[in-house]
Amino acid sequence: MHSRIANIQSRIIALQTQQAAPTVQSTQTTQKTTSSGDTFANYLQDAVAAAPTANKSYKLNAKGIPEDLAAYGNGRIPADALEKVGNTRHKLWAPAAESLTRMMADAEKDGVKIGITDSYRPYTEQVDLARRKGLYSQGGLAAKPGTSEHGWGMATDLDLNSKALGWMKQNADKYGFVNNVARENWHWAYKPKSV
Secondary structure (H helix, E strand, O other): OHHHHHHHHHHHHHHHHOOHHHHHHHHOOOOOEOOOOOEHHHHHHHHHHHOOOOOOOOOEOOOOOEOOOOOOOOOOOOHHHOEEOOOOOOEEOHHHHHHHHHHHHHHHHOOOOOEEEEOOOOHHHHHHHHHHHOEHHHOOOEOOOOOOHHHHOOEEEEEOOHHHHHHHHHHHHHHOEEOOOOOOOOEEEEOOOOO
């Protein structure tokens, strides 16, 4: 079941990058049968119907902030404006969530387990983290509240053993993720070349 969900999510992402509506119409005539007996067209239609973001367009503004989230403010994004990462409780900006879901599924195919310890971080959690861990500017581990990449749903903290960290270093950029905090090998930000 997990691999079927990952497969559906990968197909959704592919559809989004190829303008979902025309692609769905062209696949409706495909009658390849999947292993469970469903036609590929039905399988794909179910995946698209389950994806609320399939027909949405996503862009970053000049500051690298998601245009569809900018009006809310950093750390003030409502839960329904973010997308769940796979079958976890974690949420990110929709393109980041979809890419992370696909990346985790692909890593799993390679025998690598990638866990998530943190994702979108509301403003109150940013304040608490800065109080507990200190600010980067003062040698700590937290961004100034209201400036965190986590507050835009653009960063995730991952649970990585040495094998998973090696896999991330070799593959993460293919999914738009970069390790952009030198002291934190767990912090991966979504920085796509294009959305």
